[in-house]
Amino acid sequence: MLSRTAENLFWFSRYIERADATVRLLEVGYRVSILPNTDKGYRNEWEAIIESIGSKDEFIAKNKAFNRKNIEYFLLFDEGNPSSVINCFSKARENIRIARTAVTLEVWNAINTSFFEFSTYGNARYNTKNLLEIIDIVKRQVNTIRGTIVNTQLLNDGFDFLTIGTYFERADFTARLIDVKYYILLPSSDYIGSANDQFQWGMLLRSISSYRAYNWAYGTNEYSYSRIIDLLILNVDCPRSLAYSVGKISEHFRSLVNYYNQSSKAHNQAKELFKKLKTQTPDQISEYGLHEFLKSFLEQIDDLYDCLNHKYFRGIQ
Template identity: 45%
Template sequence: MLSRTAANLFWMARYLERSETTARLLDLGFRNALLPNAGGGFRNEWSAILQSKGTLQQFTDKYGDLVQRNAESFLFFDLENPSSVASCITAARENARIVRTALTSQVWDAINVSYQELKALTRRERSSLEVPELTDWTLRTAALIRGAIETTQLRNDGYRFMNLGYAVERADNTARLLDVKYYVLLPSVAYVGSGLDNYQWTTLLRALSAHRAYNWAYGGELSAAQIAHFLILNPKFPRSLLSCSIEANEHLDHLGRIYGRSSPAQEAARKLLGELAEARIEDVFDEGLHEFLTRMISENAGLGQCISDQYLTGEAR
């Protein structure tokens, strides 16, 4: 496969996953903003979310004061924000259009229809659009496209590059969502274990579509250690860092067999997987959850760069 084709498929999947995560962050901010302001005037849900996406300064430069309605518009509609839902779906559709012949008609139709529906949403009065409607639409769209990929795409190298994009992006996003809650969102350690703390944990799990799965796995008792274990080290949860790492390794190993050679990307992925597989949640908290997540985000970005250097630049692979 030509490296430029692989790159388009890889980034198509990353943008689709990113659009879903931005919608989940939008839902997280919306739900937390519904909580009565009992934290001594503390109110930083939206700044925390924008900070996690690395777009707080861009938002401030454009909109000034942090107003909820502007934050919602910035995260969903603003094409000047490269992480907005609209920007990500537009970019995913453009990548898909370039390699349309590498996609089944069902996958292309799902992506193209989502883009047309997005354009219809942008033409509606913003006052008629509520955040739950926008986030539900995004999650349904993402599930529809992913379903089309899983049920119609040939299991060839193109399929592997798409799923690599999903795995790398999902790991980054899970780490950022968890970091928003644990390090940025809670106003003070004095609130740990409080009603505010538990509400935010529940909201985080719901934003990740993980609330019921968490209850199945841990019996419903909320604790920072158990939720962190669930989102980082539980291989049964598909959005955990460990699960994403397992998936990335699987697809890189398939590519190694397809192309008849191993790659530095495989070595980087195995190193990351080995670290996560051997980690204990006690070790994570000893290091500091924020510090651990920051390091995981950096190492995951390094893996993405290895994949790019090995497969997504240059001539045919």
């Protein structure tokens, strides 16, 4: 496969996953915002969301206030925001157009339909009262695209790059989401275990479709810090966890190594990171510091992307 085609497939999947992640963040913001304000702790969950995705400077340059209306538009329809949902669908469509011969007709039709449906909704029908409706629309569109990929694509190197792109973005998002909940929304350790803390964890789990998984894994709906760390960071059976995502990345790097019959630094690094995640415990992460752990993890994901980029997209090593 040409390096450019591989890169297009990778970024197509990343942008689709990013669109999904963006609306899930919006859902967290909305759910948390309906909590009664006790005047204790961090109340601007909308600012926290912008901060978590690294777009605070861009947002401030265009808006005077961190309120729901401004942030919804910025994250959903602002064409000047590279990570807005409309831009994610547009960039995904452009990447797959360039790599058109590497995907099935069904995949091409799925992204086209999603792009035009979302564009029409934004231009003609959206208002802030419909946030939950549009969140459901984007989730459904993304799930349709994913399902079409799984059910129609040949399981070759192209499929590997598609899958790697998905899990790179998912690992990045899950880490940022945990961080915005724990490090930003709660002002100090005094609030851990409070009613607000429990509510926020519940909304976070619902937003990433892991609410029922938590109950199955631990037999309770009472949230504890250590169980949340275990489920969303270390649990290899949870599709949204960091360990699961890195495991999938490692698995498909191994597939590429076998397919091309060439060793890969990217595969070795992914394998090593997966091994570390499998051998750590919630207590070890707590002792190290959750925020510091997540920051380090995101840096390792960035390093892993550099290896991928050099090996498969630039042919440097």
